Amino acid sequence: MLQVKNMTFGYQDKPIIENISFKADRGEHLSIIGESGSGKSTLLKLVYGTYDLDEGQIFWGEHKILGPKYNLIIDPEYMKYVAQEFDLMPFTSVAENIGEFLSNFYPEEKQQRIAELLKVVELEAFAKTKVKLLSGGQKQRVALARALAKQPEIILLDEPFSHIDNFKKQSLRRSLFKYLKDKQITCIVATHDQEDVISFSDNMMVLHNARILAYGSPKDLYNNPKDKLVASFFGEFNLMKNLGIVYANQLKVVPKSTIEATVKKSYFKGHYYLIEATVNEDTVFFEHDTALQKGLNVFLKVIK
Numbered sequence: 001m002l003q004v005k006n007m008t009f010g011y012q013d014k015p016i017i018e019n020i021s022f023k024a025d026r027g028e029h030l031s032i033i034g035e036s037g038s039g040k041s042t043l044l045k046l047v048y049g050t051y052d053l054d055e056g057q058i059f060w061g062e063h064k065i066l067g068p069k070y071n072l073i074i075d076p077e078y079m080k081y082v083a084q085e086f087d088l089m090p091f092t093s094v095a096e097n098i099g100e101f102l103s104n105f106y107p108e109e110k111q112q113r114i115a116e117l118l119k120v121v122e123l124e125a126f127a128k129t130k131v132k133l134l135s136g137g138q139k140q141r142v143a144l145a146r147a148l149a150k151q152p153e154i155i156l157l158d159e160p161f162s163h164i165d166n167f168k169k170q171s172l173r174r175s176l177f178k179y180l181k182d183k184q185i186t187c188i189v190a191t192h193d194q195e196d197v198i199s200f201s202d203n204m205m206v207l208h209n210a211r212i213l214a215y216g217s218p219k220d221l222y223n224n225p226k227d228k229l230v231a232s233f234f235g236e237f238n239l240m241k242n243l244g245i246v247y248a249n250q251l252k253v254v255p256k257s258t259i260e261a262t263v264k265k266s267y268f269k270g271h272y273y274l275i276e277a278t279v280n281e282d283t284v285f286f287e288h289d290t291a292l293q294k295g296l297n298v299f300l301k302v303i304k
C-alpha cells in the first residue's frame with residue numbers, strides 16, 4: 001500500500017503541496033486531477049522520490065521513499081514513473097526498448113513478455129521499427145510498455161495518453177487499465193481527461209491551492225460535486241439559485257414549470273444538442289435531443 005503522510009513541498013518558498021495525506025491500496029487506480037499548475041506532476045514526482053520533502057513521509061509498504069538527499073537508489077524496481085517527456089533509446093527497435101531491462105538469461109520468456117506488452121499498447125506491427133521513426137503518440141506507448149516490462153508494483157503515469165489520437169486512445173486506455181487491474185499494479189494517474197477517470201478510477205483526488213479539495217470515487221464526486229471545480233471536471237453545469245450545482249443533462253424541457261428560459265444558441269454535440277439559454281438574465285445550459293430556435297421560450301425542470 002502507498003501511504004503519504006502530511007506531505008509538504010515547494011520549489012521555492014511558496015508551497016505547491018501543503019500537508020497532503022492519502023493512501024492507495026494494491027491494485028487501486030487513483031486519479032489526480034486539478035487545474036493546470038495545481039501540482040499534479042509535482043505530486044507524482046514527490047511520490048517517486050525525485051525531490052526532498054519539506055515535511056512528511058511516503059511509504060510503499062515497508063519501503064520509505066526518500067528524496068535525493070537521503071537516497072542513492074533512483075528508479076527502484078517496485079515503482080515506475082512515466083513522465084510527459086519519454087526517455088527512450090531512439091536508434092533501437094520498439095521491441096528492444098521494451099526489453100532493455102529484461103534478463104537475457106531466459107530468452108524465450110523475454111520474447112513472450114515483450115510480445116505481451118506490445119499487445120497491451122497495441123504496437124505489435126511496430127516491434128522492429130526504430131523508435132526515432134515513430135510518432136509522438138507511438139513513442140508514448142513504447143514508454144508505457146517499457147515501464148511495465150519488469151512488472152512494477154506501482155506505476156505513476158503523468159498524462160499517459162496526451163500524445164495519442166482519439167482513434168487509439170479509447171481502446172488503449174481500456175487495454176492498459178485492464179492490464180494494470182488484472183496484475184494488481186497500483187496506478188496513480190495525473191490527468192486532465194475525464195475519460196481517463198470516470199470509468200476506471202477507484203478514487204480521484206482534486207488538487208487546488210496546494211491542498212486536496214475533494215477526494216472520493218468518481219461516482220460519489222459526480223453525484224455530490226460540492227464545488228464548481230469538481231463539477232466542471234465532469235461537464236457543463238449551472239450554478240442555480242436555491243438548487244446549487246445542476247449539470248446540463250439534469251435540466252429538461254417540460255410543458256410547464258417555474259423556470260422559464262429563452263433560447264440563445266444550440267451547439268451540436270453528436271447525440272444531443274447543448275442549448276445556451278437565459279433565465280432571468282442568467283445564462284443556463286441544458287441538453288436537448290434537437291436544436292432549438294433562437295428566441296424560443298421553454299420551461300425547464302431539474303430531473304436528477
Ligand SMILES: Nc1ncnc2c1ncn2[C@@H]1O[C@H](COP(=O)(O)OP(=O)(O)OP(=O)(O)O)[C@@H](O)[C@H]1O
Nearest residue numbers: 011012016034035036037038039040041042043190
Ligand atoms: N522545476 C520547477 N521549478 C520551479 N517551479 C516549478 C517546477 N516545476 C513546476 N513548478 C511550478 O509548480 C507548480 C505546479 O506545477 P506542476 O507541473 O506540478 O502542475 P500540474 O498540475 O502538473 O500542471 P499541468 O496540468 O499543466 O501539467 C506550477 O506553478 C509550476 O510553475
